């Protein structure tokens with residue numbers, strides 16, 4: 001089949017986010033200007049540069065108690081910082097629980113029973129015990145086309161690696177089995193990791 005987004009797919013469910021899969025999940029913690037803690041998953045997320053290291057995520061849609069966007073976006077507008085917690089299979093239930101449409105005043109760490117501790121380089125909380133955490137300073141928020149679509153870019157200012165994931169000096173996702181988002185209500189867990197050299201590499 002072929003379809004254009006303008007004309008529609010005609011399928012019972014939108015296939016779009018099943019096409020670009022698997023997507024890594026950034027479990028993003030933020031703090032509002034008045035100190036409310038926030039935690040929510042974003043799968044429109046990725047690493048976009050090495051030097052300096054930069055990440056991006058996209059907020060799409062809005063919360064009923066927000067004029068535009070979601071709590072994560074609003075908090076970043078207020079404080080200029082955010083923290084990306086990297087997830088493994090063990091985090092599935094907590095990740096899903098933290099995606100509920102909580103009011104802006106709800107602390108998702110408390111509501112979902114996730115332990116937090118302070119970041120080192122930014123005034124923000126991070127999830128305790130994740131495989132890795134990226135402390136980030138927002139560099140740009142780009143307003144995308146359409147309703148309530150925003151791209152947030154940030155520079156990584158501090159990186160936490162869980163020592164249990166360091167095997168012979170390599171950060172090894174095999175240890176925690178990364179959680180990824182598929183289409184519809186589906187997730188995937190990365191279990192099959194193999195090496196393949198690029199041309200000219202030895």
Ligand SMILES: Cc1cc2nc3c(=O)[nH]c(=O)nc-3n(C[C@H](O)[C@H](O)[C@H](O)COP(=O)(O)O)c2cc1C
Pocket residue numbers: 025038039040041042043044045058059060061063070071072073095096098099100101102181
């Ligand atoms: C695995 C997963 C990935 C998600 N990815 C996104 C995303 O990339 N962008 C987005 O706007 N919402 C995404 N959501 C929905 C948000 O997590 C949800 O709207 C959440 O309530 C936002 O919380 P906040 O208002 O505290 O930022 C995702 C939900 C799940 C379960």
